Amino acid sequence: MRRALLFCAWASSVVLAISAARAVAQVPGAMPASVYPVKPLRVIVPFAPGGPSDIFVRAIGPKLTEAWGQPVVIDNRGGAGGVIGIDLAARAAPDGYTILLGASGALVINPALNPRLPYDSFRDLAPISLVVINPQLLVLHPSLTANSVKELVQLAKAKPGQINYASVGAGSSPHMGMEMFKAMTGANFVHVPYKGTAPALTELLGGQVSLMFTSMATVLPQVRAGKLKGIAVGSGKRSPAVPEIPTVAESGVPGFDYVTWFAFYAPAGTPADIIAKLNKEITRILADPQIAKSFSSQGAEPSPTTPAGLASYMRDEHERWKRVIKSANIKIE
Numbered sequence: 001m002r003r004a005l006l007f008c009a010w011a012s013s014v015v016l017a018i019s020a021a022r023a024v025a026q027v028p029g030a031m032p033a034s035v036y037p038v039k040p041l042r043v044i045v046p047f048a049p050g051g052p053s054d055i056f057v058r059a060i061g062p063k064l065t066e067a068w069g070q071p072v073v074i075d076n077r078g079g080a081g082g083v084i085g086i087d088l089a090a091r092a093a094p095d096g097y098t099i100l101l102g103a104s105g106a107l108v109i110n111p112a113l114n115p116r117l118p119y120d121s122f123r124d125l126a127p128i129s130l131v132v133i134n135p136q137l138l139v140l141h142p143s144l145t146a147n148s149v150k151e152l153v154q155l156a157k158a159k160p161g162q163i164n165y166a167s168v169g170a171g172s173s174p175h176m177g178m179e180m181f182k183a184m185t186g187a188n189f190v191h192v193p194y195k196g197t198a199p200a201l202t203e204l205l206g207g208q209v210s211l212m213f214t215s216m217a218t219v220l221p222q223v224r225a226g227k228l229k230g231i232a233v234g235s236g237k238r239s240p241a242v243p244e245i246p247t248v249a250e251s252g253v254p255g256f257d258y259v260t261w262f263a264f265y266a267p268a269g270t271p272a273d274i275i276a277k278l279n280k281e282i283t284r285i286l287a288d289p290q291i292a293k294s295f296s297s298q299g300a301e302p303s304p305t306t307p308a309g310l311a312s313y314m315r316d317e318h319e320r321w322k323r324v325i326k327s328a329n330i331k332i333e
Contacts, residue, residue: 033273040071042098046085046106047168048078048196052215052300056131056262057101059294063285078196081169082106083117090124094269099128099278104261105173108318112325113171121318127310128264128275129282132300135235135259136177136213137220138248139228144210149185149232149251152211156187164190166200166212174200176321176330177213177234177258183328184253204228215260216241216299234258241299261303261317263310275307 043061045053061072077085082103089100107121146152156163167175170193182189192209194200197218203209205227213234220241223230232248233239236257248256264282266275283304285291292302305313
């Protein structure tokens with residue numbers, strides 16, 4: 001009798017275990033973090049290939065593969081200043097196998113300009129970690145005679161509406177950086193939007209556009225080769241990567257402070273233990289001396305955070321840009 005009862009108890013526990021396993025298998029995203037990941041990860045980059053986001057994600061991706069033994073597939077979905085790719089990521093299954101490398105422009109600036117975006121940065125995405133803070137460099141085509149911010153502003157005022165600048169899309173961070181520059185200097189430039197940094201930089205190098213704010217990680221090789229002129233750094237302090245180049249603020253535009261940043265996100269609803277596992281691994285990778293040295297040499301500052309820290313930073317940045325947009329009366333075309 002006792003053996004029969006023990007057998008029944010054992011059999012019941014087996015049935016319950018099997019049922020639980022089936023239930024987990026049937027629920028998307030229910031894979032426990034202890035075994036995650038068991039298949040390739042997709043990282044959506046909401047810009048065309050060749051931009052600063054590519055530089056960062058293609059350095060981090062192989063390190064994730066080394067750690068977890070799963071391929072990391074980079075999926076570039078450029079367009080609309082990052083809106084298309086972010087919307088795609090926000091709609092993905094919240095199972096930890098699709099993550100986003102998002103940028104400040106589409107995540108905190110665009111929402112301050114356009115209330116009709118297809119996604120809500122704060123509702124539809126789950127923060128994982130900040131990756132880098134990325135000071136921007138104001139670069140000119142060599143055909144422009146200006147060699148400083150003061151000379152550029154004088155030239156633009158002498159030729160109103162005749163000098164054009166590139167961005168990676170209307171409402172993007174480079175667009176807003178230049179619009180803030182225009183508002184604070186009174187210079188008049190014409191905006192030419194592109195679908196990513198690579199096409200914008202190609203046109204700038206070819207002289208089809210005359211200037212742009214862009215990531216140091218993308219443009220420093222061209223500046224050092226003399227193909228472009230770097231005249232000012234957008235951040236409030238000089239960059240260790242180019243200490244000889246002054247800031248915009250110290251070049252006659254006090255208070256000017258413009259940086260971009262990149263961060264990892266998952267679709268809202270992704271299990272918290274998977275978010276924590278991603279955060280832990282990304283933080284470890286960003287602390288790798290080789291990665292830190294590589295990013296720093298390109299002007300980028302590795303800046304890992306907790307998920308809560310990223311959420312707080314996002315809200316602070318959103319409020320800051322709302323104030324900038326309102327005070328400068330910036331509008332998208």
